[in-house]
Amino acid sequence: MPRPALAMLNDVDRILISHDRIAARVAEIGRALARDLDALSEHPDEIVLVPILTGAIVFVADLIRYLPHKLRIGLVSVSSYPGRSIASKGALIRGSLPDRLAGKHVLIIDDILDTGQTLALVRSIVIEHGPADVRTCVLLRKQRSGAAAIEPDYVGFDIPDRFVVGYGLDYNDYYRNLPDLVTLRAEAMR
Ligand code: 5GP
Ligand code: MG
Numbered sequence: 723m724p725r726p727a728l729a730m731l732n733d734v735d736r737i738l739i740s741h742d743r744i745a746a747r748v749a750e751i752g753r754a755l756a757r758d759l760d761a762l763s764e765h766p767d768e769i770v771l772v773p774i775l776t777g778a779i780v781f782v783a784d785l786i787r788y789l790p791h792k793l794r795i796g797l798v799s800v801s802s803y804p805g806r807s808i809a810s811k812g813a814l815i816r817g818s819l820p821d822r823l824a825g826k827h828v829l830i831i832d833d834i835l836d837t838g839q840t841l842a843l844v845r846s847i848v849i850e851h852g853p854a855d856v857r858t859c860v861l862l863r864k865q866r867s868g869a870a871a872i873e874p875d876y877v878g879f880d881i882p883d884r885f886v887v888g889y890g891l892d893y894n895d896y897y898r899n900l901p902d903l904v905t906l907r908a909e910a911m912r
Contacts (some may be wrong), residue, residue: 735800738902744827744861772798780890819851828857835874864884887900
């Protein structure tokens with residue numbers, strides 16, 4: 723992988739989780755998930771992954787290649803950290819939700835869990851469509867003082883309560899293409 727441009731590297735405070743560690747953990751989650759999906763159903767076309775845009779795109783792209791099942795992907799777009807915000811402004815669904823979820827095994831996937839509002843919102847809307855079951859998977863979970871609104875079924879890493887970017891996560895839509903998960907210098911977040 724190429725070295726990130728200095729315009730990004732100069733904004734990095736420190737690397738929290740290297741790409742190598744992320745890749746190893748995604749492989750573990752992918753294999754565990756594949757075993758669980760095997761046990762669920764012999765019928766193809768009953769599994770639907772629902773990744774939450776935009777932060778989950780990199781995670782999901784890596785994760786699905788560990789899943790050999792015949793499955794569909796239905797993207798959902800939620801905005802909670804618009805523009806330059808680094809604290810949740812409340813989760814809001816943008817656009818429409820994936821259809822044909824009735825009777826399916828649904829797995830909702832997000833990049834990071836903080837308050838749990840985003841995942842709880844998407845799960846409640848998915849449940850309205852009458853799926854057979856709903857699971858949730860996040861790459862990262864922030865250690866916070868108050869309990870999150872939801873306990874995910876699959877968690878990649880527990881991380882400190884810091885604002886992080888890279889591996890799909892953004893600040894003001896930048897840094898999603900950084901291979902590592904990093905914190906930013908204060909000067910970069912103005
Ligand atoms: P929650 O709804 O659980 O409070 O927040 C989850 C959503 O907020 C995630 O989908 C993600 O988009 C965003 N988010 C939470 N923490 C961070 C963070 O540290 N960095 C970035 N880039 N986004 C975050
Ligand atoms: Mg998000």
